[in-house]
Amino acid sequence: MVLQIQPPTQPEVIYPDSDGQPVANNTIQFGWIVEIKQNLDWLFADDPNVFVAGDLFWYPVEGRNKIVNAPDVLVVLGRPKGDRLCYQQWKEEGIPPQVVFEILSPSNTQTEMDKKLLFYDRYGVEEYYIYDPEKNSLRGWLRSEDGLDVIPQMEDWVSPRLKIRFALSTEGLQLYRPDGERFLTYTEISRNAEQERQRAEQERQRAEQERQRAELAEQARRDAIPRLLQMNLSIEQIAQALGLSVEEVRTLAQE
Template sequence: MSTAQPGPRSWMRDLSYIDPYEPEYPSSDGRPMAESTTQFRWIVTIKEGLDALFAAYPNVFVAGDLLWYATKGDKTDVMAPDAMVVFGRPKGDRRSYREWVEDGVVPQVVFDVASHTNTPDEMAEKRRRYDSRGVEEYYFYDPESGDFEGWLRRPDGPRPISADGWTSPRLGVTFKAPPRKEALVILDPEGRPFRTFGELAKDEKAARRIARAERRRRRVAERLTESERQLRAEADLRAESDRRLREEAERRAEADRRIREEADAHAAALRDQVERMAAMLRERGIDPS
């Protein structure tokens, strides 16, 4: 793990990420940060632990729940790890991590915390995509079951690691995976465990960061609710428009039917009149033709 701090000039170069924001790359995928309180606690615990671990290193960027765009011009090539660590990029606020703005630096370490909606196929696809982009270490934790897995990137693909007692080559942290359904323990290089969500909440600065993350989660949820309400309203309007169109079509069909009936009746009356006149002429000895 490189801990060298850049000099003044290289630090200024690293600030190049402060480019005008590109609005075509959204800062949210429309999904809440977490789908349960358990998942949220663990995302915060891991992200804040990593933040504290690299607080003294200005060239290590740590983020949680930040969209990562890999290819300029393709906003569909996006990933949303629960936490990521990027060595060689400066700290600072970002609306998203745009790889081309970050000198092409790929996040080296990625964490995902399971939610109850995740499927094995979905997680396998995530792992494949992270590997294809060049992520060196990928860790997946399911706090409800206690399952913890890790993969290390190799030339022939991601290699699973023995997670219990494993020390991350990049982070220097050690993972202790206890028996199932017991909490994962993450130890920093000094052997101190990452602080839990509750312990972090007692720290004023961490509490403010947690509060901001929670407010963001609520805003996303509110936007989703409003979006769903608008979609329902639009669907109702379309249904009402369809209903009116059907009624108008039925009225036109009824009018057409009446016109045909009146035309048929008029034609029948004319035929009767012609036949009566012909009969009268024949009675008088006149050929109707």
């Protein structure tokens, strides 16, 4: 009798979707993360195969749950939209995030950021951008044959993948859509939406007032026809006076 020895069962690898740390360390950092993420969502809203996420754990290697990073904002072109607990690259046709953003806070150390750069370089990021709101400084890296290379001049830089333009002003980082429109904060988007709603309501009211004026003018012409007939004016004269056709006057006179 031959005994078959079953291979030991490999324990299931768990890929956590959180490390218990906050998304951001302060309101400034959080505001920038939300602004960039929301505007990229808006920019690619009509493309079903662009996935944008904020503070999402990215696991590039199957079975290695210690190899992980959570970019402040990541963009994956070629993968469908939809909710994910984490980004497991082997389940996404092996496609890594092509574009990554990090927003610095005072708690970020140089060692931490050096490790992030090595991670993004090793696992296939094509464009990497770091913005420091406190210092109002912007740095970027672009992939070449040798890996991620520093972008020497970020002012008016246009992302090859996203087609957005970067600019720095005294007020901070400015990002511009391909159509030239500036990225907006949530407050600005809400304010613009409210202004557009008010403009639409004003236009509706103007149209309603114009309709009512037209109805009153039409009724006034109708009411004038019997009086003008009593004054012995001819159908032709009434039509000319009221700006109506002869047939219209005849029809209204018979009502």
